[in-house]
Amino acid sequence: MSQQEKLQQIFRDVFDDPSIELEPSMTADDIAEWDSLSHVRLMLEVSKAFGVRFSASEVSSLTNVGDLEALIAAKGGA
Amino acid sequence: MMRPGDGPAQGETDGPGEDSPFRSLTFHHFAVATDDAKLSSEYLAALGYRRGANAYDPLQNVNLEMWHHAGMPDVELVWPSGTSGPVNTMLKKKGVGIYHVCYEVDDLAETVETFRAKDLNFLEVVEPRPAVLFGGRPVAFYLFEGFGLVELLGRA
Numbered sequence: 001m002s003q004q005e006k007l008q009q010i011f012r013d014v015f016d017d018p019s020i021e022l023e024p025s026m027t028a029d030d031i032a033e034w035d036s037l038s039h040v041r042l043m044l045e046v047s048k049a050f051g052v053r054f055s056a057s058e059v060s061s062l063t064n065v066g067d068l069e070a071l072i073a074a075k076g077g078a
Numbered sequence: 079m080m081r082p083g084d085g086p087a088q089g090e091t092d093g094p095g096e097d098s099p100f101r102s103l104t105f106h107h108f109a110v111a112t113d114d115a116k117l118s119s120e121y122l123a124a125l126g127y128r129r130g131a132n133a134y135d136p137l138q139n140v141n142l143e144m145w146h147h148a149g150m151p152d153v154e155l156v157w158p159s160g161t162s163g164p165v166n167t168m169l170k171k172k173g174v175g176i177y178h179v180c181y182e183v184d185d186l187a188e189t190v191e192t193f194r195a196k197d198l199n200f201l202e203v204v205e206p207r208p209a210v211l212f213g214g215r216p217v218a219f220y221l222f223e224g225f226g227l228v229e230l231l232g233r234a
């Protein structure tokens with residue numbers, strides 16, 4: 001499973017929406033349930049699935065899915 | 079699905095012993111997020127709680143107020159100061175309820191490393207910073223898988 005497929009599955013699970021198709025430009029405005037509360041839950045799942053750690057400033061500074069993908073890659077997430 | 083009684087054996091869930099890496103960790107308070115501080119205060123006062131220190135937290139845009147009781151754990155009331163922020167979102171989604179639990183520790187960084195050594199999955203939500211309600215003592219927040227939001231408050 002590629003990084004994007006893995007990330008997409010996490011999004012689908014966290015937001016309970018199997019129709020989500022991730023695009024790098026996607027933001028919280030594109031997913032109705034993506035608010036500040038679900039964002040930290042999402043990041044907790046991403047952290048576990050990819051075996052990476054995030055700081056609070058990294059968690060709060062992400063602006064879209066592309067940023068998140070780049071951050072995971074930069075941390076060597078697998 | 080896990081049933082009550084499943085999970086770690088009794089002996090593994092006893093409190094920290096002399097050699098426990100968590101020996102400095104003690105329960106400090108739990109926080110309740112509310113959209114009506116007056117009603118929540120009335121509830122606590124009826125139970126015999128007395129009002130303590132209060133503060134405004136600009137980072138979360140919330141008001142904070144401690145309540146103390148001679149025989150029960152301290153309670154921190156948290157209520158929004160505006161219309162946006164994580165507490166507003168929680169209140170909209172879940173209504174009034176427990177927001178976090180707080181433990182007092184000797185050293186935040188050491189405690190975090192101990193949690194990691196226990197293979198617990200958690201996320202730093204608020205980096206260590208001076209606590210507005212506790213005289214500038216260091217405080218940080220973490221979201222734990224299987225438990226929820228935890229505040230760690232340094233003793234100094």
